[in-house]
Amino acid sequence: MAAEQDTFETLFSEARNSLGTSPKKADAALEKLKALQPTFTPEQNEKYQLSYAHSLGDRGRNEERIALVNSLIAQVKTPGRRASYLYELIDGYTALGRYEKALQAMNESILLLPAIEKPSQKIVVLQGALNLLRSLHAYDETFDLAERIYALRGDIVGSYAACVGLANKVEISFERGKEPLADSLVQDAVKACDANKNPFFALIIKSLAAIYLIDTGNYARGITASLPLTQEFVVLSPDSDYAVQLDEALARAYLKTGNTQRAEHFGLRAYQRAQSGRLLLLHEKTSETMAAIKHAQGQLEAAISYYDTNLTLKKKVLDDQVIKSLAYQRVKFETQDKANQLALLEQKNQNLRMEKTLQEHRYENLILLVTLGLIVLTSMGAWLVRTLRRMDAFRHSAQVDGLTQVSNRAYFTACVQQAFKDERHTQSLVLLDMDFFKHINDSYGHATGDWVLKAICEAIKTHLRKTDLFGRLGGEEFALCLTDLTPEEVLTLAERCRVAVLSIDTRPSGFEFTIAASFGIATRAVGESSRYEDLLAAADKALYVSKNTGRNRVSVYQPSNAGET
Numbered sequence: 001m002a003a004e005q006d007t008f009e010t011l012f013s014e015a016r017n018s019l020g021t022s023p024k025k026a027d028a029a030l031e032k033l034k035a036l037q038p039t040f041t042p043e044q045n046e047k048y049q050l051s052y053a054h055s056l057g058d059r060g061r062n063e064e065r066i067a068l069v070n071s072l073i074a075q076v077k078t079p080g081r082r083a084s085y086l087y088e089l090i091d092g093y094t095a096l097g098r099y100e101k102a103l104q105a106m107n108e109s110i111l112l113l114p115a116i117e118k119p120s121q122k123i124v125v126l127q128g129a130l131n132l133l134r135s136l137h138a139y140d141e142t143f144d145l146a147e148r149i150y151a152l153r154g155d156i157v158g159s160y161a162a163c164v165g166l167a168n169k170v171e172i173s174f175e176r177g178k179e180p181l182a183d184s185l186v187q188d189a190v191k192a193c194d195a196n197k198n199p200f201f202a203l204i205i206k207s208l209a210a211i212y213l214i215d216t217g218n219y220a221r222g223i224t225a226s227l228p229l230t231q232e233f234v235v236l237s238p239d240s241d242y243a244v245q246l247d248e249a250l251a252r253a254y255l256k257t258g259n260t261q262r263a264e265h266f267g268l269r270a271y272q273r274a275q276s277g278r279l280l281l282l283h284e285k286t287s288e289t290m291a292a293i294k295h296a297q298g299q300l301e302a303a304i305s306y307y308d309t310n311l312t313l314k315k316k317v318l319d320d321q322v323i324k325s326l327a328y329q330r331v332k333f334e335t336q337d338k339a340n341q342l343a344l345l346e347q348k349n350q351n352l353r354m355e356k357t358l359q360e361h362r363y364e365n366l367i368l369l370v371t372l373g374l375i376v377l378t379s380m381g382a383w384l385v386r387t388l389r390r391m392d393a394f395r396h397s398a399q400v401d402g403l404t405q406v407s408n409r410a411y412f413t414a415c416v417q418q419a420f421k422d423e424r425h426t427q428s429l430v431l432l433d434m435d436f437f438k439h440i441n442d443s444y445g446h447a448t449g450d451w452v453l454k455a456i457c458e459a460i461k462t463h464l465r466k467t468d469l470f471g472r473l474g475g476e477e478f479a480l481c482l483t484d485l486t487p488e489e490v491l492t493l494a495e496r497c498r499v500a501v502l503s504i505d506t507r508p509s510g511f512e513f514t515i516a517a518s519f520g521i522a523t524r525a526v527g528e529s530s531r532y533e534d535l536l537a538a539a540d541k542a543l544y545v546s547k548n549t550g551r552n553r554v555s556v557y558q559p560s561n562a563g564e565t
Helices: 002-018 023-035 042-058 062-075 079-095 099-111 119-135 139-151 160-175 179-195 199-215 219-236 241-256 260-276 280-296 300-330 352-375 377-399 409-420 437-444 446-461 487-502 532-548
Strands: 427-434 469-474 477-483 517-524 554-556
Touching: 002 023, 002 042, 023 042, 042 062, 042 079, 062 079, 079 099, 079 119, 099 119, 119 139, 119 160, 139 160, 160 179, 160 199, 179 199, 199 219, 199 241, 219 241, 241 260, 241 280, 260 280, 280 300, 409 427, 409 469, 409 477, 409 532, 427 446, 427 487, 427 532, 437 446, 446 469, 446 477, 446 487, 477 487, 487 517, 487 554, 517 532, 532 554
Parallel strands: 517 554
Antiparallel strands: 427 477, 427 517, 469 477
16 A cells, blocks of 8 residues: 555656646656556545646646536535636636636635635635736736735745746736836746746746847847757747747847848747647737748748738737626626735726727728738838838827827717717716816926826726726816716716825825816716717816815716706
8 A cells, every 4th residue: 555655646746747848748647647546545536637637738628627627526625625626627718718617716716715724725726816817917916916926935945935926926027018027026036946946937937038138129138048948948848838939039039130040940930839739829929920020031922921810810819808808897706815805806997899899990901901912012012011010000199198098189079979979878978187287297397297197097097997988188187988877876986086096106206295186077868969068068167166166076067056076
């Protein structure tokens, strides 16, 4: 019996350490374990089934993986072990694009946290939630989860929690556009993973840092740092997504330095791996890189073909993101981890339907340009590439205020007037104007004033629905258009926005001062035929009341007089 126990632990350790990095080695160990299955204790059987489920995922057999876990999970009562089974469900459902089921499994695993004692099992729960939310682009929530993983490191030198927590913080910081923070964490993260004897995580961190060098234009340094890492991936995990990312970055670096032959070597390898691995985002990115390489080589027909593939993939990426966002909104988290006060989700939605329509129009125009480019391939290839770039910049500048990144006045007005044509819905306009904004500009400078305008827009966005319209009318005056809300709901939302503005911490601007805004509300009921201009004038009168009764308040327009809330 002791010999059998030693054999199980040896084979199980070999399989577990190879999962995710060396699928063939893991499968060989699991196959040997399968022969010993009749001798397994219940605990050993659970460990084996979990590892086997994970190996199915590594091989892309996620339907089988989910079926296996669902056939076993009802019998698993131990919170830590059940969390591990839920992790497999989360990962499997995410891989298949069944985001609602993945979110539901994540919610169930989060509820187990207070009952789990082992840090390693807590990490399984937190990492499963982090991976899912990261795929949904909920980066603020994922960074909080990374912080929680890192907090589990305790006093152990080289702990797994320190390695995983820091590695996640590095990757998420790069993804959310906080490159200086990510770069400052790289050295500590590599040291933590080296101390944990975790070469794969250390390799991921070094690869992200090398890609950052290339992304910031340090092509020679990026190439020097990246080439040894590609060899390490061959040894540790040749099929890793990160290996594909590194190859794609190297292709761009060689392209920028004029070595199109090396660029094609790494670009084609990245493209083929992304395609065979069904990695949608990487497939889209590598197709764009290959198009640029072929264009630089003068192979315009091949470049157009890659651009055509890229356009198709961009639409798939957009559709996938819409599905993710809708699932993210529909799943209701009834219970949270109260012991640790985990704020899992905050709704930070954008106007998905409008964005999708705009993107689809853009792709139609691009496809038309590609078709024209095929007709006049030799003489017009370069012109086509320049035109595609200009279209995106033009669309953005025509609709978005350059400073605050909310809708500009013309675009906001056009959208609201369209909404007002449908009298079957209530429409509410909320005007807001900064209090004493001129004093801020005069006292602290216009750069600080610009910072204030951007800060209030970010504060207000967190309280809006995806269907709400938010625009800058000019200067320090903004407007919201809210559809299908009762007057009480509009008033509540406006009050939340007022408090959010008042709560802004101004210290990042370099100065400490108070920010406040006054609000005016006007509402058109169902069936009324008031024009947008009429409601705008009414909201402006209510705003005037707020300004003249003390500022920093919300007033609602009444036909006789605007009343302060």
